[in-house]
Amino acid sequence: MTRTAPGSSAPTGPRQAPPGQDGTVTDQPRPTGDTNTDGTDGTPDRSSWSAGAEPLTGRMHRLGERVRGFDGRRPFWWDLHLTGLLVLAALVDASGGWKSIAFDPDVSGRLVVAMSLAFSVPLMWRRTRPLTVLGVLLAAALVNAWTGAHLQAAYLQLVVVFNIALRLPLRTLMWACAAVLVPVAVGATRYPVGSWDQQFVPHLYGIALVALLGLVVRSRRDWTASLVERARRLEVERDQQARLATAAERARIAREMHDIIGHNLSVITGLADGGAYAAATHPARAAQALEAIGTTSRQALTELRRVLDVMRDDAPPIAELAPQPALTDLGPLVEGVRAAGLPVSLTVDGDPGTQPAGRQLAVYRVVQEALTNTLKHGGPEAAATVAVSYADNGTVTAEITDTGSPQSSPAGTGPGRGLTGMRERTALYDGTLEAGPRRTPPGGWRVRLRLPKDSAP
Template sequence: MADGAVRGTRWRAGAVTAVAFAFCLLGGVLQIDDTLGPPPVAAYVIAVVSCAVLPVRHRAPLAAVAGTTVCGVLVQPLGLLLTPLIVVPAVVAAYSLAVRLDGRAASAVTLASAALLVASTPLFGDLSWKDASRMGLVAASPLIAAVLGHSTRNRRAYLAAMEERARRAEESRDSEARRRVAEERVRIARELHDLVAHQITLANAQATVASHLFDARPEQTRKSLRELVATTRDALDDLRATVGLLRQSGDAVAPSEPAPGLSRLPTLLESFRRAGLEVTVEHEGTARPLPPGVDLTAYRIVQEALTNVAKHAGTGTARVRLAWNRDRVTITVADDGGDAPAADQPPGYGLIGLRERATAVGGHLSAGSRPEGGFLVSTELPLPPARDTAAEDAS
């Protein structure tokens, strides 16, 4: 493919040079005395020399213009008539110069070339109309070629800019697609972590109780196993609902089971109580409905915080507090056990996921050890503006 392009370029360069050579020789047919005759030797010399520099006009356009202009200046001293045909190589060089050089520089060089070509013709006596028009064409030919070359340069620059813009737009689309895929992977990982960690922690606690009481207290063992069955069934239901939530697109139909929210908080706390963690709840202010995303975030924060208490705190009690203000709800989960996670260990993915959740809905989450002992998770989530019920009733 590259070899074919090179051969095509060489063929075009050779064709342009051959055509310029033919026109230059044709210009030598017209003699100074306005008679027609075979091209003299000087015409061949001018044609050969001026066309010999054309193949380098792409790499060295200034040198090509200079060479063809010098040949044009020597036309009259060599006894030839300066015509537009004999300066065709200079016209080709002026076009190539305008294509490859800045507009102002190309214009200055082309004007200088045209001026030199016209100034090379000695004027004696009255200037006939025929001579004036001929010199006007000689001067105008490279200028017209420069204008065409400048237009070609602008068109190529425009096409290159459009191609670059299309390339950047394609890269931007690819980057946006990769970013969305990464965000979706993080979202899926966060949902599954919160769900699996909670349910597996409860199931492990219930299975541990059943194992310890299997021989000594069979009735208590059966109760723990029944609770284990209920926990695993709830885990399957939650997993099905979570996968359904993750599979839907922006305009998709909602899954058969809604995403969990604070309305399911009593059921969540009861599952922890069955696993041996006594949880107390405090409410402050007037509760208000939350947007679906904030509601799910609030539920997951309480779920993950209590799961960490059950796994790490080494205590049987925890406290959940929900404080409702005008523009935010503050949720705190505290325990009196040990610090979780340990100070010399990096934070787990649970707390990282909770911070990401809170930030995604415009909230803020903090977690750390309490001065009086234990661990505290606190988050503030934004609330939608409260409706003016008095105004609604009056209307």
């Protein structure tokens, strides 16, 4: 669209650019797209009715949300305002408009006003007592049909039908719809204007439509409530899963720190006691004990730093930082225990093959904890035996026995995390762990671990 000054004629052909220096005229391409322009500089025409207009559905949705929000916050005031509006409409019709469609225009005015109030005022309690309100409206509807006043306010029964469909069982709704049709049948019988179906069927359609609308709104409300409840349950389950994951991680770190610190401190204690005993007579042995204490301490610090690094937010992936001793490290483990003063013999039967790192760590930690318990509780004359076997089907069995005093066994040391940690590690791989005193001479303690084939955490 091109604007022209008053009194001038609008151009009829395609828009042309001003002539160039050589007098030629070139056609300029029209702008494409749906943008409305004013024809001068290509800017959008803000006077267009569609420019920046909000969709009607968006406005209606926002308006409905506001109404529902007000209804939810102040239901009494909403019911009061709505009932007042309906009472006003019913009284306006009772002022004389009802006579234009009445079957009997000579009905008393006071009766008409009373029926109008009976149709509108009880709607204040339509949500809390819908059946009682429907009974009052049905009584007024019967009087309305019998007298022939044919008041428009009788259609307010549909509001109660809607509330019954929204809140009460389906069987109650069916009886309510049937009851609302009774005054219609009375009016059609007393004042037969036209055919029966012309008076009865439109009311039937209206009642059915309102009842279906109430069922649709009820279904949508229940569906929304179920979604909200599901979201709440998922949020609770998410929080529970997070707490369980946190507890599991804390238990895992606690097991690692217990195994690392407990074992290494037991070794250091044994080395320190042996070095103190040998310092007076064998200075060279004391120097070896001090050197072994230093090596064990540095080893413990290294593994402890790895465990603590896992808890850092800026730490690399856990798989790179977590301490992962393997079954091949059983030899150095036994050597360290021997250096602490506990005679240990190690027997390995079979080939470990390609055991997963987690299974190897579980076996290693169980052996480590069993030897640590022997160091702490076995007594000075104790000796230990470690036997590890690998079956062809992938089953791993480890048995650790010692000859320590049963009175000094872990069972008599009170609550601790040693046996608990071993059982937790075994349960991760569906294995079995047996720990208890040996009943056959020479006594002592026995721990037996068995991890089945292809067990995964």
